[in-house]
Amino acid sequence: MIYLPRPENSDAESLHAQIDALGIGPCCIEWLDDELGFRFDYDLGGLDFEALQNAVLAHDGSAAIAARVAQEEAIAAIRAAAEPLAANARAKRLAGEALTSEELAALVDVALFGT
Amino acid sequence: MAGRINLKQFSQSGASNGQVPAWVSASSTWVPTTLSGGGGYPSGVRQIVVASLTARTTTSAAFALGTSPPTNTQGAEALTATITPQSATSTLHVTVNALVGITTPSVSIGHAIYRDSGAAIGASVNWQLTNAGTAIVSFTAIVSSGSTASTIFRYRFGVETPSTAVLNGAYNQYFGSAASTRITVIEYGA
Numbered sequence: 001m002i003y004l005p006r007p008e009n010s011d012a013e014s015l016h017a018q019i020d021a022l023g024i025g026p027c028c029i030e031w032l033d034d035e036l037g038f039r040f041d042y043d044l045g046g047l048d049f050e051a052l053q054n055a056v057l058a059h060d061g062s063a064a065i066a067a068r069v070a071q072e073e074a075i076a077a078i079r080a081a082a083e084p085l086a087a088n089a090r091a092k093r094l095a096g097e098a099l100t101s102e103e104l105a106a107l108v109d110v111a112l113f114g115t
Numbered sequence: 116m117a118g119r120i121n122l123k124q125f126s127q128s129g130a131s132n133g134q135v136p137a138w139v140s141a142s143s144t145w146v147p148t149t150l151s152g153g154g155g156y157p158s159g160v161r162q163i164v165v166a167s168l169t170a171r172t173t174t175s176a177a178f179a180l181g182t183s184p185p186t187n188t189q190g191a192e193a194l195t196a197t198i199t200p201q202s203a204t205s206t207l208h209v210t211v212n213a214l215v216g217i218t219t220p221s222v223s224i225g226h227a228i229y230r231d232s233g234a235a236i237g238a239s240v241n242w243q244l245t246n247a248g249t250a251i252v253s254f255t256a257i258v259s260s261g262s263t264a265s266t267i268f269r270y271r272f273g274v275e276t277p278s279t280a281v282l283n284g285a286y287n288q289y290f291g292s293a294a295s296t297r298i299t300v301i302e303y304g305a
Binding site: 012013016017019020025026027028029030031032037039041068114 | 168170171172173174175176177188190191192193218219245248273278279281286288
């Protein structure tokens with residue numbers, strides 16, 4: 001296991017992508033409070049270790065973190081809008097009534113993003 | 116017909132931990148006996164080895180889902196458990212328990228347990244987890260100890276399509292170190 005200081009804005013997906021691009025995987029990363037632990041299938045040689053160290057030092061996941069927050073906010077908004085229509089659609093179908101296109105769209109949103 | 120057992124006498128008869136009373140007609144006595152595995156079932160636990168991983172742990176390693184047992188290069192190794200069997204004829208129950216997640220929707224996570232450098236002896240999959248959700252994975256492999264040499268069980272996991280799989284959480288770690296990934300190896304005597 002190789003332990004390196006954890007960058008301030010670290011993001012799993014983008015850091016894995018950086019490491020994959022170095023061609024030294026596969027690896028697991030343990031996300032500790034102040035450190036990252038890297039487990040590879042083999043002992044990294046000097047050059048590979050240096051490449052990993054440089055990748056971690058250069059890592060800045062702030063854009064990926066911001067994008068994820070924005071996506072989660074968008075999903076929350078879709079859920080909030082869809083849930084009342086979906087609940088109404090369930091009641092209408094139990095009563096044997098046809099659904100509107102808005103209710104059908106809400107059901108698709110619930111299927112895609114949950115409730 | 117067996118006589119009534121006198122527990123005080125039995126406890127003073129030299130019985131050791133794990134033994135049970137067995138009726139001997141010839142002497143009309145209860146005799147401390149070690150179960151010998153009648154009926155083909157294991158007679159007792161010899162030892163238990165547990166390896167735990169409590170940190171949120173990620174990988175982007177590829178894990179192909181196919182009809183053959185996974186090879187030992189699928190996914191990435193997350194955790195190992197080493198056991199030195201007490202007997203060459205024991206049975207080893209190797210169980211993996213984990214809370215797993217994915218950071219992007221509709222991705223499948225493959226899991227497998229390997230012995231030393233061999234092919235998979237057990238495997239499981241979380242099929243197309245949605246909404247960056249989480250799931251529980253639990254599977255067991257049962258193998259013979261084969262020898263009393265030290266042996267390593269290796270847990271590997273990975274993603275079917277490009278994404279990032281997570282142990283002990285999804286995007287964030289859940290429940291601190293209370294949510295852990297474990298390999299439990301139980302050696303049963305034969």
